[in-house]
Amino acid sequence: MDSRFGPDRRATLSTPLALDGGATLPAIDIAYETYGTLSPARDNAILICHALTGDQHVASTHPRTGKPGWWSRMVGPGKPIDLNKHFVICSNVLGSCMGSSGPASIDPATGAPYAMRFPVLTIRDMVRAQGMLLDHLGIDRLRAVVGGSMGGMQALSWAATLPDRVEAVVVIASTARHSAQNIAFHEVGRQAIMADPNWRGGDYYADGSPPAAGLSVARMAAHITYLSEAGLTAKFGRKLQARADGQAGAKTFGFDADFQVESYLRHQGLAFTDRFDANSYLYITRALDYFDLAEEHGGVLANAFRATKARFCIVSFDTDWLYPTAESRNIVHALNAAGAPASFVELSSPFGHDAFLLDSPELDRIMRGFLEAGA
Template sequence: MTAFLGTPSALGMSEDARFGLSRVVTLPGPFALDGGAVLAAVDIAYETYGTLNAERSNAVLICHALTGDHHVASDHPRTGKPGWWTRMVGPGQPVDPARHFIVCANVLGSCMGSSGPASVDPATGRPYAMRFPVITLRDMARAQALLMDHLGVRVLLAVVGGSMGGMQVLEWAATYPDRVRSAVVIASAARHSAQNIAFHEVGRQAIMADPNWREGEYYGPGDVPPTAGLAVARMAAHITYLSEAGLTEKFGRRLQARETKSFGFDADFQVESYLRHQGISFTDRFDANSYLYITRAMDYFDLAEEHGGRLANAFAGSATRFCLVSFDSDWLYPTSESRAIVHALNAAGAAASFVELSSPFGHDAFLLDVPELNRVVDGFLRAVAA
C-alpha cells in the first residue's frame, strides 16, 4: 500500500528535481525493534530527487535531525517553507539531483508521515500514543534500509547527515557496511553525553509536566495537546543549538521595540521574544509524544556500547570512506566527539577524513550558510564517485 503526500505523481522516479516526489510507503513487517517489541508494519514517508542511474550507483540518503522531515530540498507541502537543507541538497549543490538519486525519509517515531506515537495502531484502530514502542537510532536505520530495498537500491553512494542525522549515518555504516560506499557525519557524535541526556530530560519533563499531556493521550477530538510543555522543551533545546557568541552577536542585550525595560515579565529582551517564538511555532509542526520518543532514542544512542564497548569494533573491516566535520563553536556535539569517532575509525583501519570548521553559529552551523562545509562535502563526494 502506498499513500501520497504533497504533489501526487505517477509511481516511478520524478524527473523534476525542483519539487521532488513525496510519498508514504507501508513496509510489511514483522519489524523487530532493539527494545524487543515487534511492529506489524511501518509507514515511512520519504521524498526523492533526481533519477537512479542504470548501474544503481548514484543513490544518496540524507538523514534528518531530531525535528526534521523528508522535505530536504523542496517546499514543505503544507507550510510552503523551503526544504530544510537546500544549501546542501539541490541543483548545483554538493548533493545534486542532476547527478544523484537523492532519498530523504522521515525517521521512525516522528510525526511527519512515518510511523510514530501519533499513528494509528492497526491492532486497536486508535493512536499508539505511549503504547508505541521505544525505538533506537539503529531501528531508524533499519527502517531506512527496508525503504532502500523497496526502492531497488542495494548500495548507497553516500549516507549524509548532521546532528541526529549523523548518528543515523554512523548506524548505517556500522550495521550495513557493505551497503554504504561513503558516510558523511556532520556536527554529530557516536553517543549522547551526560549533558546531552540532561538537556533532553529537561525537555521531556517539561512535556510530561503539562497537564494536557495526559500520559500521551491527547489525540482525541477536542483534546488539547501539551503545547506549553513542548514549547518550553523546544526553548531549552534551542539554546543548545546556538553558541554563546552567536547569541551575543545576534541579540546581545538588545531590547524589543520599546526602548526601556518594562520592569515586568513581558519579553523585554529580543532574545526572550525570539526564544518564545521558537517555542510556540514549534508546537504547530511537531508532536509532543514524538519529541519524547526521538529524544529517548538519541539518549540511548551509544555506538560503542552496541559493539562490545569499543567504538572501533563498530567499523572493523569497513570499506566505507568516512568524512567527518565538526564546528568549533558547537558545544552540543563538540569537536572532541568527532575526534573520538576519527580515532576509532583509525583504529579500525577505515578511511577517514576529518575537518573542524570555524563558524560563529554553534551546532546550527550545519544548516546555515557555511561555504567551507559545502566545499568539503562536495570534494569528498566527487572523490568517492570518481
C-alpha cells in the first residue's frame, strides 16, 4: 500500500500557500485519513469535508474521545459512501487542532505557538490546502466532494475554486453565505472565549490553563443552534433531573442544573473543551462568518459555478434553522442560472441542523444514488 494512504497520516506540504487575507504560509501540515483503495486509474476518490468542530476521523475511532468516526454510519463497505467502490479522503481543515496547521502549531519563525499570530483564514484557503493535499497524494480529480454544514461550504468552494478537479458535489444542511444571525451567534461564542481571563490574548498554551470556561459557554450557545425547538421539547421538555437518591426530580430553588436540558448543555460544553482548541474555534468561526461565495464572484452566486462541469446534489432539513432550506434553495437557483445539473431535496427531520449527522435512510438513499449515477 502507498505509504501516503491509511490511518493517522500527516503531510507536510512545502509549497507556499498564499491566503485570501494577504499572508503566505511557507509550509503547512495537513492531517488526514484515507479509507478504501484507490483504483489503478486513480479515479474513485471522494473527499469528505468536515464541519466546524469535526475532524478527519470520519469513519475511524477518534483518538482523544475513543468514539466512532463522526460519519461512520455513512462511510464504510456497503454503506452509502461505499468503500468497496470509493476511496475516501478526509483531512482536518487548516486552522483546526487535530494535526493540521493552526493557531496551536509552532511558528517556525519563533519556535513558539502561533496563537493569534496565525493568519486569519477563509473557507477558500481551506479548500486550496485540500487541493495541495491531493497533489501530494497524486490525485488529480475527485469523483466527488461531499460535506455537511461547513463541509458543504467547502464543497461549494471546491466547485468554484478548483472547478476542473471535481466531478460531483454534495452539499448538505449548508449555505452559500453566513447570515447576520449566523455571525451573531458566532460572535457571542468568540466574546465568551475572549472574555475568559485564561485566554490571555491567545497565549495560553504554555501552562495547561486554556480558556475552558469561555469555550464551554461558546459551545453551549452554538449547540442550541444545532437542534430544533421541537427536538429539544421532545427530548427534554421541562423534565427535571432525577435526584441523587433516585427520587423523582424536583426544583431545588437554586442554581444547579435542575432541568435535564441544562445538564445536557453543560455536559456538551464541558466535553467539547477536552477535544478542541479555543483559538481554533475563533479562527474557524471567523472563516465561516467571512464566507460569502457570491462576494468572491462579483456578487453573483451563479458566477461561482460557471467554470465547473460538476453535478450537484443539495440537501436541506426542514427543521434546520441554522442554515434553513431557503439558503439551499438560493444555491439551487444559482446552479440553475449557471446551467449546472443540480438535484435538490428538503428532507423532513425533527432534529434540526444536526440531522445530517444522524440516522436518515432518505439521506442514505440520496447519497448512494447520486454517487453511483456518476460511477
